Amino acid sequence: MPGLAIEIENLTKEYPFGFLHLKKKTSLEGLNMQVETGEVFGFIGPNGAGKSTTIKLLMRLIFPTAGSARILGKPISDVEMHRDIGYLPEQPYFYDYLTAAELLDYFARFHDLTAADRKERVERMLKKVGLETARKIQLRKYSKGMLQRVGLAQAILHDPKIVILDEPMSGLDPVGRREVRDIILELKREGKTVMFSTHILSDAEMLCDRVGVIVGGKLRGVGAPGTLVDMKTQGMEILFELRGTSNAPLLSKATRTGDCYRLQVAEEELYAAIDQLRAAGARILSVAQVKATLEEFFTNLVEADGTHTSAVEVSGK
Amino acid sequence: MRRAGVVALNTFREAVRDRVLYNLVFFALLMMAAAVAVGQISIGIEQTVIVSLGLSAISLIGLLISVFIGVALVSKEMDKRTLHALLANPVRRWEFLLGKFAGLVLTLAVNTAAMALGLLLVMIYVKHSLERSDAVVLVAVYFILLKLALIVALALLFSCFTTPLLAILFTVGFYIVGLYVQELRNLPVEVMSPAMTAFTKGLSYLLPNFENFNVMAMAAHGRAVPGALILQNTVYTVVYCTIVLTAAAAVFSRRNLK
Incomplete structure (x- = not known):
């Protein structure tokens, strides 16, 4: 030591x-x-x-x-x-x-x-x-x-x-x-x-x-x-692509750039969110852990x- | 002590690079003008005029340097925060103070010696020779240097606990009062209470006695200065400076830097 x-x-x-x-x-x-x-x-x-x-x-x-x-x-x-x-x-x-x-x-x-x-x-x-x-x-x-x-x-x-x-x-x-x-x-x-x-x-x-x-x-x-x-970090970020329109409720929480969306969800809600997005016709581009910065x-x-x-x-x- | 010496040499270098010694040019011009003027207006009193003028100029220039630079010795380092990096080295605060004091006294010694040399040259020009009795001029210059060392010590002490402006005022105030210590000691007892007499007498021994350093009249008339006075003034300066610098170190060693 x-x-x-x-x-x-x-x-x-x-x-x-x-x-x-x-x-x-x-x-x-x-x-x-x-x-x-x-x-x-x-x-x-x-x-x-x-x-x-x-x-x-x-x-x-x-x-x-x-x-x-x-x-x-x-x-x-x-x-x-x-x-x-x-x-x-x-x-x-x-x-x-x-x-x-x-x-x-x-x-x-x-x-x-x-x-x-x-x-x-x-x-x-x-x-x-x-x-x-x-x-x-x-x-x-x-x-x-x-x-x-x-x-x-x-x-x-x-x-x-x-x-x-x-x-x-x-x-x-x-x-x-x-x-x-x-x-x-x-x-x-x-x-x-x-x-x-x-x-x-x-x-x-x-x-x-x-x-x-x-x-x-x-x-x-x-x-x-x-x-x-x-100690303070929890959350996952989903990056997905969606052409056209959808009524999926999660979309209202996402940030949009063209056809690309960025959505942050709690770790335990990740799979449910992915299912919902796929059902809405979204293509998942990436999923990453949100690591809070110092x-x-x-x-x-x-x-x-x-x-x-x-x-x-x-x-x- | 070696570290104080390093600080002292750097303080001397600072004075040289900040062109403090440029005052010598002013002194040289003054002495040249005096030499020409004395030859025209004085008959038989050339030495008196030249020595009085020269010693007064040495004293005044030294006084200005010791008060203004003496006060800035520590306050400038604190204001500009140059002290921060210095004290991160293995240097005690009292070593820094002693070094700054010694550095400025060294500067004053070089400055005063150069002016004394100039004065002697003018005396040679005016009188065409130097006599043994003229050595008293050197004693007078030595006394001026002792006086300046005392003033630097006082300026350092005051700058350790107050603002530069107040430190200048305190130093100049102490110098002026110190010129009249003998009068303070001999105030007429009949107009004062015994307590007041004791107070003024005590005060007169605490204050620096600058009167004893003034032998300008003796030097101007070529009268010898007693050896006992030279010894007394030397010991007095060493003891008084030691006390004042110890007090300054005590204050400065607990001072929070900004």
Whole structure:
């Protein structure tokens, strides 16, 4: 059984507000979650759900109101633990007077690497994220996508065991997104643990061994994308062709495109529906299980959650 | 400590690339203009005028840099969120603060040294020679640098818990009050209650004493500065900066970044 890379226990973050800071808004409420070693874990939720708050708490950029967390068995207050962590902030911004090579060299200096090792790693990382030709340009001249690449490079520069990425696909074009996906998969092949937050659900479905869904500061579900979706998925879709007209009652529920119809029925009603359609003169083209996407599961949660609005307000604060 | 050094060198690089040292051009032009003017209007008091003007300019330029850049050292990193990626590395928050402080003091030292060199060159031009007693100018410049280090430490402290604008106001306020600490200490006791006297006296010891750093008059007239005062000011700066930076680290280590 793999060990735990990240353990989060009852993590809570409240922000005081008002003139005397007497009122409080809860951004994260009693989060309990584990990320296993070697897995790619997706942390998904709408804007303001508490994803970045959780990551910032793990990185000690903000401090919890209650609860604790451990990374690789060590408390997050241990600064030396950061040798084993790579972190890409959301919408990263770096020292714009530095070039990409200088920035990476600067960060590498905190990891006690020799000058030769630093140089070799900086070159390798720039090549990996496709910035070797822009290595001598100051970051103030970089596009958002290029900054995201520099951010990725600095996150994996020191060969960390755990890589935490906050919205890594944000601001990237389709090619850039695919490159980031490739890097995440490569990290997984190398045995690294990757935790990333996103609200692009197709990326999470494609990359993650497990996902955690957070809405309104509360964790609503953790599991493999398929498992989470199966909990909410029932139904079959029948695609059929029907020329002419028919009075079959099921036709009123079908969606028509020319002579083709698409009809969704419950699994237990499938055979009765097929019999009825065939009796009406329809030709069955295909029958497929309707598998709800992670997006539908996620949307259902968000819509069912009345706290979504307030969570967005907290983020806006 | 090594990590603080890495931050310090990057802070120095930032100052250079942000063209902070361009002020030296202004200083050079001012000194050249002064040298020409002094030759025409002053008879026998060239040294006094040149040294007073030069030291005032060094002090004022340094003051502007230490207040405005000192306050921005931390607040800019928090606002632009450049700190997020940095603190994800094995860097303690106090190491970051110490590095930023050392980086700006290094910048000020280079800047001040360049201006002092310019001042000495103008003195040579005006007097056609330098005497042993002129070394007091270097002592005055050293005292200015000590004063600037204190101001940077204060600016850092204030920027750790308040907005940049308020931090600038607090820093400038402390500097102005610090120039009159001796007066605060010697307020006439007959017009105040004993409690008030004790309060103002206590306050005068808490506030930074910038008065002791001002030896401009002695330098202008070529009078030597006692070695004891040099030692006293050095120790005072080290101790006061240590206390202020410790307080800044205590505040900053618990601060939530946005």
